[in-house]
Amino acid sequence: MTPEERIAQLLRALPAAPEGWVAAAKELPAARLELATIVERIEHDERLRSRAIADLEALLRAEGVEPTPAVVAHLRRQLRA
Amino acid sequence: MHAASDSELVARCRAGEHDAWELLVDRYARYVHAIATRVYRLAPADAEDVFQEVFARSFERLATLRDDNALRPWIAQTTRRCSIDALRRSGRELPLADPPEGVDEGLGQLDEALSVRAALDDLSPDCREILDRFFCRDQSYRTIGAELELPAGTIASRIARCLRRLRAHLEEGRNSAFSTSGEKVDD
Numbered sequence: 001m002t003p004e005e006r007i008a009q010l011l012r013a014l015p016a017a018p019e020g021w022v023a024a025a026k027e028l029p030a031a032r033l034e035l036a037t038i039v040e041r042i043e044h045d046e047r048l049r050s051r052a053i054a055d056l057e058a059l060l061r062a063e064g065v066e067p068t069p070a071v072v073a074h075l076r077r078q079l080r081a
Numbered sequence: 082m083h084a085a086s087d088s089e090l091v092a093r094c095r096a097g098e099h100d101a102w103e104l105l106v107d108r109y110a111r112y113v114h115a116i117a118t119r120v121y122r123l124a125p126a127d128a129e130d131v132f133q134e135v136f137a138r139s140f141e142r143l144a145t146l147r148d149d150n151a152l153r154p155w156i157a158q159t160t161r162r163c164s165i166d167a168l169r170r171s172g173r174e175l176p177l178a179d180p181p182e183g184v185d186e187g188l189g190q191l192d193e194a195l196s197v198r199a200a201l202d203d204l205s206p207d208c209r210e211i212l213d214r215f216f217c218r219d220q221s222y223r224t225i226g227a228e229l230e231l232p233a234g235t236i237a238s239r240i241a242r243c244l245r246r247l248r249a250h251l252e253e254g255r256n257s258a259f260s261t262s263g264e265k266v267d268d
Contacts, residue, residue, distance in 0.1 A: 004244045007251070011201070011216035013194040017114035021129055025106045025136040029099060032140070070133040 024068075035071065038063055039078045052079065084108075084202045088149035095143055106136060109153075112195050113160050120187035121164035127171060131163040138163075153195070157188065200251045208243035215240050 001009070038060075042048050051059045056075060057067040065071060085093070085104065093101030113135050117128040138159055139152075146152065161184075201209055210229070214220040215236075226233035 003248050004241070007197055007244055007247055008216055010190070010194040010197040011212060013119070013190055014111040014115050014198055015217050017110040017132065018129075021114070021132050022106060022110045024133060025110065026103045028136060028140050029102055068133055069130050070137040073134075074137060 031065070031071070032074075034065065035075055035078065038065070039075065042079065084199065086150075087152045091143055091146060091149040091152060094140075102140070105139075105152075108199075109136075109139075109156055111198065112191060113156065115191050115194070116157065116160040116188065117164050117167075120184055120191065121161075121168060123164060123167055124171070127167040131160065131167050134163050135160050157192070161188070197247070197251065200247055200254060203250060204243065204246055207239075208246055211236070211239055212243050212247065 042052050048059070056072060060067040060071065060075070085101075087105075087108075090101050090105045090108070094105060110132075113132055114128070117123045117131045118125075123131060135156060139156060142155070146155065201212060204212075211225065214225050214228075220228075222233045222236040225231070225236050231239070
């Protein structure tokens with residue numbers, strides 16, 4: 001294999017990640033701010049806290065946030081803290 | 082123009098520059114995706130969860146990363162751990178001590194591929210575009226020619242010329258990492 005062929009092989013080894021995944025990862029800082037706002041509201045609103053305990057995923061959906069495992073795990077950590 | 086180093090990007094992310102976070106995601110998206118899908122062969126839904134989890138942890142970790150230049154190995158390690166967790170959740174049995182077959186070799190190749198990718202970012206936009214379209218997006222000469230408004234007959238020679246430039250750039254980078262005595266200079 002020539003060096004150029006090896007380089008070509010290595011370029012092929014890293015195809016692009018799906019655009020939607022990349023876009024979601026780029027939105028993380030804004031999403032974290034939004035989650036921080038939700039956490040604050042949950043801490044100060046008894047009814048919202050009950051809804052979060054009963055079904056966190058449904059609450060997130062109602063707030064317009066996609067409840068991905070990463071989002072739910074982050075929110076649970078924040079609520080436990 | 083050379084792309085920003087990892088430590089520069091991390092510092093800019095810490096300062097709250099959203100552009101820097103986007104560049105960091107662009108730099109590592111292919112790497113994280115390839116580890117999850119090619120090395121650990123996760124199903125698409127599991128790979129997507131791993132992908133988002135790795136970037137979420139990276140974002141959280143930026144403030145406390147001890148060595149800003151350690152971002153790459155840290156991301157690799159986190160992607161491995163998240164992928165193994167995903168495999169365990171999906172019911173695939175994994176021995177605790179031994180990594181799945183071919184993992185170390187696959188990760189080594191991806192590390193090398195990421196270095197080539199970084200060198201590609203230092204080439205001219207024209208070279209970057211044509212090499213990315215042909216090798217990473219698997220586009221045909223005909224498609225590349227149509228989209229870049231180039232005669233199809235010139236595509237092969239352009240790809241060959243850009244590959245030679247990329248090779249020279251990689252060799253230049255490799256040589257500059259060594260002192261005149263032939264010993265590797267500490268990072």
